Amino acid sequence: MLVGPIAVNAQSNVALHQMAARYQSEFKVPAVAIALIRPDTIYIGIAGSKQVGQQMPIGKDDLFHIGSNTKAFTSLLAAYLVEQGHINWTDSLLQIVPELDLPENDAYRGVTLEQLLSHRAGIAPYESADSKEFRAVPKDIQLMDDPRLVFAKVALSFAPASSKDQNHLYSNGGYILAALMLERATRTSFEELLIEMGEKLGLTLRFGFPIDEENEVVLGHRKSFLGFLLGKRYHSLDPNNSFSMPKYFRPAGDVAISVSDFAIWVQYHLRGLVGHDHFISSENYQKLHYGFPDYGLGWYNGLIGGGPERFSYHGGSLGTFSSAVMLSATRKTGIVILVNAESKQVQQLKQTLRIELWERFGQSLEP
Secondary structure, eight states: OOOSOOOOOEEEOHHHHHHHHHHHHHTTOSEEEEEEEOSSOEEEEEEEBSSTTSOOBOOTTOEEEOGGGHHHHHHHHHHHHHHTTSOOTTOBHHHHSGGGOOGGGGGGTTOBHHHHHTTOSOOOOOOOTTSHHHHTSOTTGGGSSOHHHHHHHHHTTSOOOOOSSSSOOOOHHHHHHHHHHHHHHHTSOHHHHHHHHHHHHTOOOEESSOOOTTSOSOOOEEEOHHHHHTTOOEEEOOSSSTTOOOGGGHHHHOEEEEHHHHHHHHHHHHHHHTTOOBSBOHHHHHHHHHSSSSBOSSOEEEEGGGSSSEEEEEEEOSSSOEEEEEEETTTTEEEEEEESOOSHHHHHHHHHHHHHHHHHHSSOSOO
16 A cells, blocks of 8 residues: 655646636635646646735645535544554444443444444534533533543533434534544544644645734635625634634644645545555545445535436535535546635635536546
């Protein structure tokens, strides 16, 4: 199994630059970054500014926060550790974390690593700060010795949740518990494991909203109520804003990455799905994307136009950045969209741009 970085042929592309500029202008967002990925080539287009009102052009190596697209990174890390023999997909949470092996947690006795990563463990969603499960988390959890273990005890204190409409129940909480399993199996923090994985892949990964001492990073943006009244203008937010997540929540959605590195990462998956073993086996790439219907391990999946061609996708946002990724092995194409803002209009931007990218390039070999 090859584990080193793949050789990348990345190209700045005029058509994608023009497309990024058009969407950045039409939707009046600070910046848009696009990547079109083939198994052997990456094309990149970017437009806009790192911060609204500033003359700081966006670059292909600038970091964007990707929100819940982090889940696919956590799942890839799990697959790597499975192949390295540290843990198995079918290992149970209570087996790996014996402090949770208590009579009151019997309802979760059979929950496995792959069930947590595929949202099939019955863990509450942990999506809204106003939800009862979030209110049960101690406010000083970050000051405790093992915040993820504390979170796990709270999460398992609720009866298993279920969804009547689908065979999975999307849960940020499940990814925190899965990360706790990886930490216990390796005796290494999730943060160290993920950064080390990034280094093996040749990628720069960071946690939290981008930040540096020069204040020249890409900032996230939102529309204030006053700005809405005055013309729907976006305003930038300091990286340590109210949308930032506590550290224990990182496995569910707190990675920042550049469009160029995100594209390289998608290329690993695309190559894996067309049958190549690299970093992990092609079999495990298939499992991550299509191991379960509707949602695999870190990836939604479906059929293009109702079938038979499969595709996988995900979106992410913590409220100030927005991201989307989609790929199809049969069409040998991947798409990445990054925006340093979030709003209903940004969601529309991503959807419209994704469709245009797919219709123009989803079946052709060159942009």
